[in-house]
Amino acid sequence: MTERYDVLVVGAGPAGLAAVRAAAGQGARVGLIDAQARAGGQVWRHDVRHGVPSLARRHLAAALESPRVDWLAATRVVAVEAGGLLVEDAQHARRLEYDALILATGARELLLPFPGWTLPGVTGAGGLQALSKQGWPLADRRVVVAGSGPLLLAVAATARRHGAQVLGIHEQAGRDAMLRFAGGLWRWPSRLVQAASLRTHLAGVPYRWGSVVVAAHGDDRLREIDIDGPRGRQRIECDHLAVGYGLVPEVRLARMLGCDLTPEGAHRRVTVGTRQGTSVANVYAAGEVCGIGGRDSAIVEGAIAGHAATGSTTGLAALERRRRGARRFAAHLSRHFALVARVRELAAPDTLVCRCEDVPLSALDDFDDGRAAKLATRCGMGACQGRICGAALAEMGRCSPHGERPPLFPVRLESLA
Amino acid sequence: MSTCVRIIVNGRAFEVPEGISVAAAIAHAGQPFRRALGGQRRFPLCGMGVCFECRARIDGAAHQQTCMVPVRAGMKVDTDD
Numbered sequence: 001m002t003e004r005y006d007v008l009v010v011g012a013g014p015a016g017l018a019a020v021r022a023a024a025g026q027g028a029r030v031g032l033i034d035a036q037a038r039a040g041g042q043v044w045r046h047d048v049r050h051g052v053p054s055l056a057r058r059h060l061a062a063a064l065e066s067p068r069v070d071w072l073a074a075t076r077v078v079a080v081e082a083g084g085l086l087v088e089d090a091q092h093a094r095r096l097e098y099d100a101l102i103l104a105t106g107a108r109e110l111l112l113p114f115p116g117w118t119l120p121g122v123t124g125a126g127g128l129q130a131l132s133k134q135g136w137p138l139a140d141r142r143v144v145v146a147g148s149g150p151l152l153l154a155v156a157a158t159a160r161r162h163g164a165q166v167l168g169i170h171e172q173a174g175r176d177a178m179l180r181f182a183g184g185l186w187r188w189p190s191r192l193v194q195a196a197s198l199r200t201h202l203a204g205v206p207y208r209w210g211s212v213v214v215a216a217h218g219d220d221r222l223r224e225i226d227i228d229g230p231r232g233r234q235r236i237e238c239d240h241l242a243v244g245y246g247l248v249p250e251v252r253l254a255r256m257l258g259c260d261l262t263p264e265g266a267h268r269r270v271t272v273g274t275r276q277g278t279s280v281a282n283v284y285a286a287g288e289v290c291g292i293g294g295r296d297s298a299i300v301e302g303a304i305a306g307h308a309a310t311g312s313t314t315g316l317a318a319l320e321r322r323r324r325g326a327r328r329f330a331a332h333l334s335r336h337f338a339l340v341a342r343v344r345e346l347a348a349p350d351t352l353v354c355r356c357e358d359v360p361l362s363a364l365d366d367f368d369d370g371r372a373a374k375l376a377t378r379c380g381m382g383a384c385q386g387r388i389c390g391a392a393l394a395e396m397g398r399c400s401p402h403g404e405r406p407p408l409f410p411v412r413l414e415s416l417a
Numbered sequence: 418m419s420t421c422v423r424i425i426v427n428g429r430a431f432e433v434p435e436g437i438s439v440a441a442a443i444a445h446a447g448q449p450f451r452r453a454l455g456g457q458r459r460f461p462l463c464g465m466g467v468c469f470e471c472r473a474r475i476d477g478a479a480h481q482q483t484c485m486v487p488v489r490a491g492m493k494v495d496t497d498d
Contacts, residue, residue, distance in 0.1 A: 035466050035485065036485065037486070037487055048434070048436045109465075109467075111462065119460070120459065121460060122460065123461060123463075127464035129464070130484070131438075131441065131484065134440065134441045134484065135436065135437025135441040135445075136444050137444055137445050220449075220458055221458075221460075355459070355462070355470065358455045382469070383472065384469045387468065388462070388463070410480060
């Protein structure tokens with residue numbers, strides 16, 4: 001089965017939705033695919049109890065209600081083929097062809113190993129937020145939120161809204177970095193308001209900086225965690241630990257398409273020009289995949305890409321100005337929430353780094369080549385195909401399994417036939 | 418989220434809220450998630466279809482990411498697979 005679109009958009013978060021709206025507004029026939037069952041991406045993920053914010057509702061309606069838009073939910077890209085993508089949903093595989101392709105594949109969470117991180121009850125920070133919005137039972141559960149970035153505040157607020165007792169938020173960045181971050185916020189008044197409103201929602205929840213979860217303890221589930229901070233080491237009893245160290249761009253599909261990438265810290269983002277064009281003709285990228293920038297830059301870049309993909313230059317100068325402003329805020333964030341060295345050194349020799357194949361950190365000691373390590377230890381060879389351990393090992397400065405090969409996700413055999 | 422649906426998890430029937438994910442339904446049912454290669458119990462990690470830690474057999478189909486699938490009445494889920 002083959003379908004052809006003027007513009008095909010991969011990823012239905014803020015960037016993808018804005019791209020769809022812009023392209024459909026120019027009269028293009030647009031296909032939108034996302035692995036999730038509902039559009040919105042992570043930041044606008046539908047909450048089974050509380051729905052989505054009104055801004056998200058407006059963007060969702062504007063993108064999905066156009067008769068020129070085909071919304072293909074719960075659909076994953078399996079492989080790149082000449083002139084098209086092979087995709088799969090729960091029932092069918094099909095080939096999607098396009099004149100222009102827009103990558104809005106977003107980001108995934110950076111999860112760093114520490115002793116006890118595989119215990120039931122330990123999740124990513126964004127991970128717990130996603131689970132609670134899916135209806136995960138959190139009423140009266142004791143939750144500790146840790147890691148880095150402003151996402152931690154949003155995670156704590158969501159958990160609380162779902163009835164959790166949030167014991168504390170532990171930010172790895174130190175006091176001085178946080179004061180400098182807050183001191184620079186006056187340049188973004190709307191962010192100040194947002195921060196103040198989150199703080200109000202989180203009244204009574206302690207926020208500690210320079211504070212890192214160094215171990216989790218338990219038996220068949222999490223019972224306690226150790227936190228190391230300015231007040232020394234502390235043991236806390238809890239039911240859930242939600243810990244994430246920021247986001248990394250989801251560049252796998254871009255790499256398979258041959259798009260140039262730019263290193264950013266230990267990770268990579270898709271290289272784009274002023275109109276969100278990648279190094280591959282007719283392939284555009286927008287949002288987190290071009291570097292972690294948050295919702296606002298994703299919306300603007302999606303709109304730019306949607307216009308560019310249809311050859312329109314409407315309002316481009318204004319959009320470019322907004323893009324630069326949004327990216328400046330992102331740079332402010334990443335500068336002040338930079339990871340401190342010790343979060344890369346939490347894993348003990350026997351801590352599992354590859355959770356799929358149960359590979360401990362010490363098994364990688366003799367390797368300086370990711371491929372050799374993968375072949376010898378199976379690190380990165382399991383179901384997640386190195387998505388978790390690959391980013392972690394790269395951040396830790398260890399050799400990391402990489403080199404994507406199709407299929408991008410485990411696939412039904414008949415889809416490849 | 419007032420209405421409930423009836424599902425079977427690991428051979429036992431449970432009433433869980435309509436509209437939630439299968440992962441959340443397993444948690445409502447108080448059932449454990451899969452075992453790792455070394456026998457240790459695991460638990461959803463990423464909540465968004467990346468890590469595969471929450472995978473289970475759903476209606477006979479192996480290795481389904483339960484955080485990606487909305488629960489449906491009559492669904493049969495096996496986490497030890």
